[in-house]
Amino acid sequence: MYLGTPLQSVYGTFDTGSELVWLQCEGNPTGRSFPDFNQSESHTYMSIPCSDKDMCDPGTSVGIYCGTSSCAFETDYADNTHVDGVMGGGNGKYSFPMQIRRYDPKFSYCVSSDMTKTYQIKFGEAATLSGDSTKVLQNKNTPFYYLDVLGIKVNTKNINVPPYVFEMSLDGSRGFIIDSGATLSYLTAKVFDAVKDELEQLLGASNKY
Structure with a gap:
């Protein structure tokens, strides 16, 4: 995702075992901060409008929770990409797919052990399946x-x-x-x-x- 002013890239793990979308925005080990968050509080919440009409319902906003350093997600990948938080993809009402498409929360992605390749997670109308299921x-x-x-x-x-x-x-x-x-x-x-x-x-x- 891209957040803040100016925009900064934010990396999160897509987790079907989680319901919430959250980012670490206080005590970030990367030294970065996200100006749109209120960092004076231990936990904050913000709502970001989603303008992608193919991915989101009209007028949709995505609720994101802000965690402190105690919630740090310590994973670093081989390409030095640091994970700033979690994009919850579970079946709960606060998960990312459910927030952007309340009545049709579709997503699809491909899983592989080949870490040299990039695989996309697709939401909304772009989420399609092929082959056995x-x-x-x-x-x-x-x-x-x-x-x-x-x-x-x-x-x-x-x-x-x-x-x-x-x-x-x-x-x-x-x-x-x-x-x-x-x-x-x-x-x-x-x-x-x-x-x-x-x-x-x-x-x-x-x-x-």
């Missing part, structure tokens, strides 16, 4: 996106775990979510132990931590 479940009680997981295979073999273990509960406290802001996969103890046992049969005993 999987169903995404939503729950009004949480800002997460859930996947309808039926099971897990290890070396083409189904692990011995009943499908109900992966089912989303009504309150959203159980289920299999997809989170673009996380680098690890987390499993409940029952599923983890089953996967671990199957892998140990293939690869040998693991080191225990």
Whole structure:
């Protein structure tokens, strides 16, 4: 994004596991400041009009929270790009896609392990999908996106775990979510132990931590 007067480039992580859009604007480790924010307060909030008619509904503004140094996002990438905050892409009403398109919050992006390439996140009318897809479940009680997981295979073999273990509960406290802001996969103890046992049969005993 570009913010401030004069405009400054701001880098944020697009996170489907978060609902809010926020930037670090006080105690920024890059030494930069964003003049449009009130830095005398520990946390501030501002609303920025969105003029892109293809991406946003008419008259839309995006609410952005301002964090202090205690909220610092410490990630630095290989090209020296520092991440100033998070662009929440979750299912909550304050996420970026929901703010710009309240009744049709679409977005699409491509994921790859090739960090030398740049991939675009597209919103609104530009958000299109091609190829195979999987169903995404939503729950009004949480800002997460859930996947309808039926099971897990290890070396083409189904692990011995009943499908109900992966089912989303009504309150959203159980289920299999997809989170673009996380680098690890987390499993409940029952599923983890089953996967671990199957892998140990293939690869040998693991080191225990």
